[in-house]
Amino acid sequence: MVAKIIDGKAVAQHVRAQCREETAALKARGVTPGLAVIIVGDNPASKVYVANKVKACTEVGLHSTVYAFAADTPDAEVEAKILALNADPLVHGILVQLPLPKHFDAKRVLAAISVDKDVDGFHLYNVGALAQGETVFPPCTPYGVSKMLEYENIPIEGQNVVVVGASNIVGKPMAMMLMQRDATVCICHAKTRDLAQFTILADILVVAAGVPNLILPQMVRTGAVVIDVGINRLPDGRLVGDVDFEGVRQKASYISPVPGGVGPMTITMLVHNTIQAARRQAELAEG
Ligand SMILES: Nc1nc2c(c(=O)[nH]1)N[C@@H](CN(C=O)c1ccc(C(=O)N[C@@H](CCC(=O)O)C(=O)O)cc1)CN2
Numbered sequence: 001m002v003a004k005i006i007d008g009k010a011v012a013q014h015v016r017a018q019c020r021e022e023t024a025a026l027k028a029r030g031v032t033p034g035l036a037v038i039i040v041g042d043n044p045a046s047k048v049y050v051a052n053k054v055k056a057c058t059e060v061g062l063h064s065t066v067y068a069f070a071a072d073t074p075d076a077e078v079e080a081k082i083l084a085l086n087a088d089p090l091v092h093g094i095l096v097q098l099p100l101p102k103h104f105d106a107k108r109v110l111a112a113i114s115v116d117k118d119v120d121g122f123h124l125y126n127v128g129a130l131a132q133g134e135t136v137f138p139p140c141t142p143y144g145v146s147k148m149l150e151y152e153n154i155p156i157e158g159q160n161v162v163v164v165g166a167s168n169i170v171g172k173p174m175a176m177m178l179m180q181r182d183a184t185v186c187i188c189h190a191k192t193r194d195l196a197q198f199t200i201l202a203d204i205l206v207v208a209a210g211v212p213n214l215i216l217p218q219m220v221r222t223g224a225v226v227i228d229v230g231i232n233r234l235p236d237g238r239l240v241g242d243v244d245f246e247g248v249r250q251k252a253s254y255i256s257p258v259p260g261g262v263g264p265m266t267i268t269m270l271v272h273n274t275i276q277a278a279r280r281q282a283e284l285a286e287g
């Protein structure tokens with residue numbers, strides 16, 4: 001069996017076309033969805049992601065503004081900017097690019113974002129809402145994964161799902177979203193003892209551990225769906241995921257590549273969430 005490659009760029013284009021239509025409809029009602037992006041410090045990868053977020057907003061017709069702070073900015077200054085953006089009616093979504101420099105209390109900074117504008121879905125309220133199945137803004141990367149599965153008509157109900165990696169940004173919300181869809185979910189870590197005994201049971205394997213070549217063909221059930229969320233820069237400059245792509249491709253039924261898999265979906269779902277935030281806020285204002 002050779003897997004079908006899930007083309008994240010194609011799925012992203014499909015979702016972005018819907019986003020363009022929704023944005024046009026909102027603009028016709030006098031509302032231009034607006035995103036505010038906060039970036040602190042000089043992390044080169046973060047700068048690229050922020051630039052790509054702005055580009056995606058422009059392409060779809062959203063308004064966006066970036067607020068860049070030096071790495072040694074006091075937490076209180078960043079929080080004060082967030083409070084001002086919370087009160088700005090032209091801003092419907094706010095995000096703080098992660099990771100923040102080490103001295104920041106990231107949880108506290110994220111908690112300053114209004115839950116109605118928390119388009120990354122990282123505020124504790126929205127994390128709790130997700131745990132209760134009442135998600136308003138699903139976190140962008142796992143939301144992107146679920147859109148990719150939907151696009152390929154891959155069933156979730158009753159499936160064995162193994163998520164490798166339990167980060168707040170990907171692994172934990174991914175597990176909660178798929179559990180909500182009646183999958184049987186197991187969460188593992190890169191350090192799980194005999195990881196293969198768990199991964200081999202997966203109908204759907206989602207890997208977000210940040211370890212190149214963590215998942216080898218012998219760890220994957222024939223016909224499994226394999227979603228690679230890892231982003232690792234090798235010493236030779238190549239970007240790879242967590243999965244031995246060429247090897248696992250010979251066994252899986254579907255596989256997502258890196259680059260060009262989940263990554264493009266992350267930014268697309270951010271645009272989608274910002275449009276939903278604008279629509280909700282417009283509906284509230286219209287009464
Ligand atoms: N506030 C947030 N911070 C971070 C998030 C997030 O969702 N919100 N996720 C990641 C970074 N990220 C977006 O912010 C992100 C990562 C990767 C990609 C992407 O398109 N990857 C491409 C490859 C890009 C490259 O060449 O480096 C791909 O996989 O094809 C988009 C967004 C952590 N921080």
Ligand SMILES: [Mg+2]
Nearest residue numbers: 141169170266
């Ligand atoms: Mg991501």
